[in-house]
Amino acid sequence: MKVAICGVGATGTRLARQLVSSPAVEQVELRDERHDHLAAVVASLGPRARIADVPLDAPTDADVVVLAADAGLHLGAARRFLGAGVAVVSVGDDLGEAQGLLELDAEARERGVPVVVGAGFGPGLTCVLATHAAARFDEVHEIHVAKVGTGGPACARQHHRALARSATDWRGSWVRRPGGSGRELCWFPDPIGGQDCYRAELADPALLVPAFPGVQRVTARVGATRRDRLTARLPMLWPTHPEGGPGAVRVEVRGRRGGASDVVVLGAMDRPAVAAGAVAALAVLWIGDGRIGAGAGGLAGRVDPVDFLTALRSRGVRAAAFQGSAVAEPA
Amino acid sequence: MKTIRRALVAVGLAGLVAAVLRARGTGGTPPTAGGWRELSGPELQ
Numbered sequence: 001m002k003v004a005i006c007g008v009g010a011t012g013t014r015l016a017r018q019l020v021s022s023p024a025v026e027q028v029e030l031r032d033e034r035h036d037h038l039a040a041v042v043a044s045l046g047p048r049a050r051i052a053d054v055p056l057d058a059p060t061d062a063d064v065v066v067l068a069a070d071a072g073l074h075l076g077a078a079r080r081f082l083g084a085g086v087a088v089v090s091v092g093d094d095l096g097e098a099q100g101l102l103e104l105d106a107e108a109r110e111r112g113v114p115v116v117v118g119a120g121f122g123p124g125l126t127c128v129l130a131t132h133a134a135a136r137f138d139e140v141h142e143i144h145v146a147k148v149g150t151g152g153p154a155c156a157r158q159h160h161r162a163l164a165r166s167a168t169d170w171r172g173s174w175v176r177r178p179g180g181s182g183r184e185l186c187w188f189p190d191p192i193g194g195q196d197c198y199r200a201e202l203a204d205p206a207l208l209v210p211a212f213p214g215v216q217r218v219t220a221r222v223g224a225t226r227r228d229r230l231t232a233r234l235p236m237l238w239p240t241h242p243e244g245g246p247g248a249v250r251v252e253v254r255g256r257r258g259g260a261s262d263v264v265v266l267g268a269m270d271r272p273a274v275a276a277g278a279v280a281a282l283a284v285l286w287i288g289d290g291r292i293g294a295g296a297g298g299l300a301g302r303v304d305p306v307d308f309l310t311a312l313r314s315r316g317v318r319a320a321a322f323q324g325s326a327v328a329e330p331a
Numbered sequence: 332m333k334t335i336r337r338a339l340v341a342v343g344l345a346g347l348v349a350a351v352l353r354a355r356g357t358g359g360t361p362p363t364a365g366g367w368r369e370l371s372g373p374e375l376q
Contacts, residue, residue: 189367190366190367266370267367306375309370309375310375313370313371313375318369318370319369319370320367320368320369320370321367321368321370321374322365322366322367322368323365323366323367323368324365
């Protein structure tokens with residue numbers, strides 16, 4: 001299998017490293033406008049990686065293209081690659097682009113080509129965790145996603161933009177809420193712990209609602225500080241860390257099982273770029289194996305969550321469950 | 332007197348409804364303690 005990666009930032013580099021170490025991948029073609037950086041990455045990856053000195057959306061002979069570039073490039077590129085019959089995996093988390101990519105579903109089904117939308121840490125792993133948690137219920141009523149941390153600088157810029165824009169939640173119909181509102185203290189896997197999370201323009205609800213017909217509420221929040229909220233509508237004032245820091249995702253699913261209301265909380269802690277690279281690499285390999293069918297959509301409902309989480313575990317990305325008890329333990 | 336009687340009836344009815352919900356409710360008590368545990372073994376089957 002040949003794979004092309006458009007955008008070699010923190011996530012794209014991790015993804016490329018995962019792919020060159022997979023026996024099923026013969027060649028990984030890397031595209032990026034930063035030529036020096038691209039050359040350094042390719043040199044570190046070994047003989048299976050090669051530079052493609054072409055525009056990001058130029059035609060390719062690859063079987064799968066991964067879009068890991070900045071937000072704004074994914075939809076146009078996906079249309080071109082889909083038109084050429086090439087499978088597409090988008091690692092982006094921009095809501096507008098995710099909605100546009102989902103609208104390619106009819107064309108993707110007609111052409112028999114898979115288009116995976118949001119194959120990262122969140123959305124991506126969050127969609128798989130939601131599917132895994134939902135399997136424990138007879139009826140799923142609510143799904144609440146929260147994430148904290150960013151991958152590389154592109155991810156940090158997207159996080160900054162999202163906090164300033166309106167969130168689109170599902171309450172039986174789409175409801176827009178101001179970004180930065182709805183503070184909620186969310187508990188993430190250790191060592192992240194409790195973080196204040198706020199509404200933001202996130203793509204998770206748009207990807208989860210089609211996968212869970214009948215769900216009543218789907219929301220997404222992102223961890224932020226008061227400074228983040230205050231400066232969200234300004235240009236980014238501080239340079240971002242090139243590799244991001246530790247992050248986490250958390251998915252809370254509410255519903256009924258055995259005639260009773262119940263809640264299941266799953267999560268994961270990792271460096272977002274590392275986890276996103278692993279999720280995207282698995283999506284690519286599963287497309288190659290024919291385990292992800294034609295059509296455009298997120299990972300929710302399209303992959304077997306147990307197999308996917310088990311494969312992720314072997315790549316070092318470990319999911320966790322929150323186990324609560326009704327009675328506080330004695331001090 | 333009439334107002335007091337009505338108030339007592341209202342309080343009684345509310346108590347009755349609360350007792351029924353308390354006895355038959357299936358929601359349980361929300362978790363107040365606990366922690367994260369890695370998914371493995373049977374939970375990944």
